[in-house]
Amino acid sequence: MNRFEVVTPADVEHASAMIAKPNCAAIAGGVDVLDLQKLGVTRTATLVNLKPLAAMNGIDEKPGGDLRLGALVKLHEVAEHPVIRKRFSAISDAARQAATPQIRNLGTVGGNLLQRPRCWYFRNPLTNCLKKGGDRCFSVGGLNRYHAIFGGGPSFIVHPSNLAPALVAFGASAHIVGPGGVRTVELEKFFALPSVDPHRENDLKAGEIITEIIVPAPARGARSIYIEAREKQSFDWPLVSVAAVIVANGKTVSQARIVMGAVAPIPWRVPDAERTLAGMAPSEENARAAAKIAIKNAAPLPDNGYKVKIAEVLVRRAILGAASEAATASDQT
Amino acid sequence: MKSDKPKKSHKAALSRRSFLKGAALTSAGAMAAVASLSHLKPAHADAPMPAGAVERLGPGPAPIELKINGEVKRLSVEPRVTLLRALREHLGMTGTKLVCDRGACGACTVLMDGRTVTSCMVLAVDARGREIVTIEGLGNPARMHPVQAAFVVADAMQCGFCTPGMVMSIAAALKRNPKAGEDEIRQSVAGNICRCGTYPHVFAAALNTARGFGAGKGNA
Known part of the structure; x- marks a missing residue:
């Protein structure tokens, strides 16, 4: 793994300004960030540690019945939370089936939504695939048993998040803080097809951070x-x-x-x-x-x-x- | 089945183990010597961060304190050093195993504030202020934790590389629910891979512990 520094920002706005700079990235649970650093797929020099930002944590049931999930909430908390299990069971089921107990104790909601694809060509540091700035998707004509059966082209990755389908099914939105201020986007519109931009899986712009997810109260019944x-x-x-x-x-x-x-x-x-x-x-x-x-x-x-x-x-x-x-x-x- | 297996000589097992441990400590010592070159000022605890302050660590070594098995350990690590490497290479605590280094095998499982984590995916600097428990803190050959003792009784290991991680995962599960059944036990070690395939004996050891027998027999 390349050497890097770890910087702890005072607040989300400070963190956003820092990660907007080149060669900087946010780190929370760190599972995917460190995996990519160890692989050498990324060689980020400055990691901005979001973990101490309490404003991005916590699970709350709002008076109107909406659910607020801080982006730093851990997967095990989502899996075990009684309100989520009762009223939003697809979300807790998705969290419980993600990864391993050890990873669920580290991994966060934000990290699960933003993790990079598991594609073996993307994760292989020796391939300069389309997603990494190369000129072709190696799954085309290559080994593609785990790749996309819908929406593929020019890249055929599949989105790796367990939480994303469950949150989209509930019509959840993401609150995003960035250099341009605060915005809220429906998760269904947040994720982006490779035909829009093969280099990323979503609409997160430079310096932007998902701070929380809002899941609207489900209809009666x-x-x-x-x-x-x-x-x-x-x-x-x-x-x-x-x-x-x-x-x-x-x-x-x-x-x-x-x-x-x-x-x-x-x-x-x-x-x-x-x-x-x-x-x-x-x-x-x-x-x-x-x-x-x-x-x-x-x-x-x-x-x-x-x-x-x-x-x-x-x-x-x-x-x-x-x-x-x-x-x-x-x-x- | 069990009686067909040649009984492992206790002495042979010990000498192999002490050879490996000696080799690991030697390399850990060499690494510690390299690390100490840039570690000229005495290690100190980081003061609690006042509001608005920014902490910047690295990329060079920074002095940190970790609370491991109830003891405060001072060490100097680069921010890229994982908790696993800090334990093994900086502190000589080689009970926690390095296998996949990607959070996929569970051999490096330790407890952080009572919950299992793969220490290969935790930066040592992020373990500050947390209660870390490793296999060494769970028990030792003279005073085994009930799960460790049950592993001995059930012969729940072959090469032993997955064993510390398995024991940590099961100890954590049984602490949460001392009467855990087989499903819960299986779930608790879902992140621990054993390439020798000792799972049936691992489950038996865990269930024996949950049922309250097997514990302590390993000391006899």
Whole structure:
């Protein structure tokens, strides 16, 4: 690992000004930042330590029912928090299935959303791939079993965050502090396809820092679920994950939001599938039909066609899983 | 199965262990000597940061204090030095193992404020002010922690590289829930990889500890 200095800023604004400078980057939990430094994929000279910034920490339930997650909140806190488990269970499920116990004790919400892709060409310091300023994506014509089946091109990475699909399914927004001031952006619009810019996975500008995530209060009768398929059960990155938030009134679905992870360079929402469910009973048959629609635009690479089938099955299971809970909740309320 | 295995000679195990430990300490000593060249002023604790102040450490060595196994240790490290390397190479505490150095294998697991972390992904400077517990702080051959004793009884190791990390993860899980069942035990070591495949014995050791037997027998 290259030598670097660690600077502790007084506040978020100071941190933002510092990381806007070349060869500076923010560090919080440090899991991905140190991994990339050790690999030599990055050789940042100054790391700006966000950990002591208390304003970026904490989990709060707002009076209106919104959830505020400080960007420095650790994944284990998200996984264990009683309010999140009860009202936003897809988010706690996603956090609980991320990485390992040891990493969940270090990794933060902000870091999970901003971690760089797991693509083996991107992480190999010997390849100058498209994402690192090179002229080609080596997954094209290379080994691509874990790569994108939706939204690929010119880069075919998949977004590695577990929390992102769950947060997008809940319509969460990020508060961002930067040199230009403060802004709030819906996470669905925050993540950016490689066709926009292959060098980054989101809309974070130089010097900008995510300070907190706001998850709006779910509608009455809403239930959520996050499930994933992996090669290794103890811990692994998902081959495909699905987050679903389903609102049911009586026996019909009034609203559904379905977001897949690990299938595209961004969390991949499937509005067509969501629309087919609206006004319908959350039956096995309707879930099966919606799942077919969810995968209809899949464009797999030579090695990853298997992910299309997994995605279809997981979408169906997620709909049925969330809907059965939503129906129960709706009966009770 | 168990009785088919040739019993490892205690003496042979010790001499192999002391050889490795001696070799590690020698290299740790050499590193400490190099580090001390730029470590001319006495180490001191960093004062608590007044509001608005900015701390800048490195890239050269900075004197820090770490609280490890209840003892304050003074050392001088570059900010890029991980807690794992600080333990092994600066403090000669080689019980915590370096294997993948990427937070993926769990061999370097220590407790930080009571929670397991991969010490290879923690900067030593970020461990300041935290309570660190390593395998050395959990117990020693004469006074084993119940989990360590249960590992001996259940023969829950082969090459031993994953063992300190496994023990730390299980000790932390059982501290939180002393009656943890197999699912919870499996979850607790989900981040600890054993390439010898000793998992069944590891789970048995953990469950024996949770059920309150196996503890202490390793001392006999």
